Amino acid sequence: MSNVSGGMKMPFRVRPELVERVWGSHDLRPWYEVQSAKAIGEAWLTGDACAIETGPESGKTLSEVVGKFPLLVKMLFPQDKLSVQVHPDDADAARLGEDATSKGKVEAKTECWYILHAEPGASVALGLKPGVDTSAVRAAIGDGTLEALVEQVPVSAGDMVYVPAGTIHAIGPGVVILEIQQNSDTTYRLYDYGRPRELHLEQGLGVLKLETPAGKVAAKAVEGGVELIRVPHFTVERYEVQDAELELAATGGAQVVIVLAGEGVVRSVGGEVELKAGEAVIVPEGGFAVRGSASLVRCWVG
Numbered sequence: 001m002s003n004v005s006g007g008m009k010m011p012f013r014v015r016p017e018l019v020e021r022v023w024g025s026h027d028l029r030p031w032y033e034v035q036s037a038k039a040i041g042e043a044w045l046t047g048d049a050c051a052i053e054t055g056p057e058s059g060k061t062l063s064e065v066v067g068k069f070p071l072l073v074k075m076l077f078p079q080d081k082l083s084v085q086v087h088p089d090d091a092d093a094a095r096l097g098e099d100a101t102s103k104g105k106v107e108a109k110t111e112c113w114y115i116l117h118a119e120p121g122a123s124v125a126l127g128l129k130p131g132v133d134t135s136a137v138r139a140a141i142g143d144g145t146l147e148a149l150v151e152q153v154p155v156s157a158g159d160m161v162y163v164p165a166g167t168i169h170a171i172g173p174g175v176v177i178l179e180i181q182q183n184s185d186t187t188y189r190l191y192d193y194g195r196p197r198e199l200h201l202e203q204g205l206g207v208l209k210l211e212t213p214a215g216k217v218a219a220k221a222v223e224g225g226v227e228l229i230r231v232p233h234f235t236v237e238r239y240e241v242q243d244a245e246l247e248l249a250a251t252g253g254a255q256v257v258i259v260l261a262g263e264g265v266v267r268s269v270g271g272e273v274e275l276k277a278g279e280a281v282i283v284p285e286g287g288f289a290v291r292g293s294a295s296l297v298r299c300w301v302g
Helices: 062-066 090-096 134-143 201-207
Strands: 012-014 017-027 035-044 071-076 084-086 111-118 123-128 150-154 160-163 169-171 175-182 188-191 215-217 220-222 225-231 234-248 255-268 271-276 280-283 288-300
Touching: 012 271, 071 255, 071 288, 084 201, 090 201, 111 225, 111 234, 123 160, 134 188, 134 201, 160 225, 175 234, 188 201, 234 255, 271 288
Parallel strands: none
Antiparallel strands: 012 280, 017 035, 035 071, 071 175, 084 169, 084 188, 111 160, 111 175, 123 150, 123 169, 160 215, 220 225, 225 234, 234 288, 255 271, 255 280, 255 288
């Protein structure tokens, strides 16, 4: 991730944007003190329309200050099944250019899911079963049996799941997920359990990959914490800080810090900002330190 535009050097906190989804939850506790008549499916932590809460640019949206931020970080709260869907990869996005489904430019979307909570027996749908081809997928969409062709992967809290673009996938109820992805909302919905939403069969089948390296990723120890995933589109690490100060090195560009629990302060050469659970702090450049008691995740491109 190159340095964010706009010349900002001071770390700044971004206010989450709660997004209504048909499959969402009415109660986001304990992650957020939110009970809503509307079904909230996602909390966007680095969305283009998210408001900056601190510093000289406070009140402006993230896109107004830094342009299109490369990573979209979300928390997902499914109480029902999401659609079975697929996203284009970088090559397909370049090939497709624009289409009506995307309401403009087609953008690649590789993502990962860090499982924050999982009820007993929870699973995610990820990738096609061996031997399934595109014609079988098309037929199964037509007769409502697509779920039977997709692998079901059991998940537990602490699992990291890699979802490269081109992978057929779906999230079900019983989980809370921290999703880190390329900043794209190009989604091709293949199957939606009879709900009256638009499907994108030809576009989706056109970018579907029969085999991908999708799956759980084993954590690796790094100084002071663990590396959850490192792929070309993003790196994600987790750290625990207990009444201490943790120093983290520069990564060559902007970094996002998300506090899962607790609180603290992010300090860099540009200044410092308070960390709040469930919110993101963006460090535009350089290394930084975290002081306090918190469980946190940091991510960046590369």
